[in-house]
Amino acid sequence: MSDVLKAKINKRFVDSAMPPETGDTRIWDIELRGFMLRISSSGRKTYCVKYRVNRQQRWMTIGEHGLPWTPEAARNRAREVITEATKGVDLSETPSERVKALAGKGGLVIAKAMRDATIGQLFEMYFRDGPSDKPLKRESSWSVDATSYKRHIKPLLDDVIAKDVRPSDLAAWQRDVAAGKTSHDIKTGPRGRSIVKGGPSAASRGMRCLSAMFSWAIWREILETNPCSKVQKLRDNRRERSITTEEAKKLWTVLDEAQAAWVIAPHYANIIRLIMLTGARRNEITELNWSEVDIERSRLVLPPIRTKMGSQNKSRTIILSEQARAILEYLPRLGPYVFMSQISGKPVLGVNKAWLKVRELAGLSDVRLHDLRHSFATFAVEDGASLYLVGRALGHANASSTERYAHPGDTAARIIAEKVAERFAIGRE
Known part of the structure; x- marks a missing residue:
């Protein structure tokens, strides 16, 4: 059974909207007719649009609330879908289906326009349709792509014909x-x-x-080549910082003290541990x-969608030491997630602030949270x-990734240098 309501769909409303106990709730936007937010009993919030094209009623799912689908972005998308529908264009069809359909109706000019899409238009389709085409790509990876596009690609390339x-x-x-051409420092509010x-x-x-977007466009038969494949890539220059044994001991002590004094909440301390x-x-x-979590076998088994090995459709096994197992055994099971917000029912946020x-x-x-993973490898x-073995423990798909994380530290390099020097010194005796 569905509840039907009307409201102004904005960020404040969407964030505060509570899920129904059963079924789903449909909230129609009071500003744009046909634009709707659907909230399921699981808490999932999805933007949709209802429209008519060629005298037929259609529904289209725009996307789940979150990056890149903010209320405003979803409303703009719904407005575009409704506008195009008045011209006889159904944006719920895939780009290649649309081109073929329009060409079959004699709409060769419109079909050509689809093939002449700008980079911005292709990214819009990529973020809308890509998740269903690439189900093994993690949500966090889509979020990183959305941020890269918004900050660095859109300002310089958005209107270029792909x-x-x-x-x-x-x-x-x-x-x-x-060189920093896309850098900026903008005030976004009284405190932001x-x-x-x-x-x-x-x-x-x-x-x-x-490159991922161009490859997707080739798969969708929109483009024929990926120009990124011929560009010499820059070195990432990621800073590598491995903590020492002494720093690790101090960090563990600080975690205990910070948790005891409630400087950080216990769940943040356990995440870092x-x-x-x-x-x-x-x-x-x-x-x-x-x-x-498999306590009996002292391991975690993550499905492909949760790992960077997901593109190979492989699950990832993480072996638990006695200390790690003890932490998980101690934690209460309050819901589906090990570290769950009691307010949202979703995984807790804010671990980076706790780490700072x-x-x-x-x-x-100077140590990032990710450097703890690098330190584990080192x-x-x-x-x-x-x-x-280190690559297996880290869940790397190739050896080059492990080499980047697990270079020998100065101490190990010094031991090697001293041992080699001893060999040469034997010859002088």
Whole structure:
């Protein structure tokens, strides 16, 4: 059974809207006729639009609430769908289906326009239709792509005709982003600021995002080539920082003290501990589901959609040490997620803010939360583990990723240098 309501669909309303006990609730927008928010009993919030094209009523799901679908973005999309429907164009069809249908009706000019889509138009289709075409791509990866597009691709390339883009154009764009051309510092409200820096890492992420979109457009038969494949990629220049054994001990002590003094909540302390003890990625722990925890076998088993190995349709097994297992055994099971917000019923947010407090107390202001994963790998290599085993522990799909994380530290390199020097010294005796 569905409840039907009317309201102004904005961020405040959507964030505060509560799910029904059963069925779903449909809220129609009072500003744009046909635009609707559907809330399921599970808490999922989805934007939809109802319209008529060629005298037939149609429904289209725009997307789930969140990046890239804010209320305003979803409303703009609904308005576009309704406007195009008055021209006889059904945007719920895939781009290739639309081209074929229009060409079959003699609409060759419109069909040609579809093939002459701009990069901005293709990204709009990519973010709308891509998740259903690429179900194994993680939600966090879509979020990263959306951010790269909004910050660095849209300002410089949005109106460029996609099929006319040359590798040299993208190389120039890459240089501009690396040089900070897309950087800005804008006041967004009484207390908020939007700070975008650009740089080589941003350019590298943006190029990966562009390449993924072009590859998708080829698969959808919209484009024929991917110009990104001929562009020499920049080095990511990601800063590698591995904590020392002494720093690790201090960090563990600070975590205990911060939790005891309620500087950070216990669930944040346990998330950080599990990242340290398992080498898992942040989201692999913060979004951990109890169904993925196998206490009897001391392991976590993550489905493909939750891992970076998802594109290979492989699950990921994370082995638990006795300490890690003890943490999970101690935690109460209050819902489907191990670390669940009692307000939203979803995984807790805010672990990065908690980490900033902890690292300052530990005197590790230059250490990122992700560096704990890097430290796990470095400790393992320095203790004699092979890169193959470290790669398995980290869930890497290829050896090159492991080499980047698990380079020998200065201590290990010094031991090697001293041992080699001893060999040469024997010859002088």
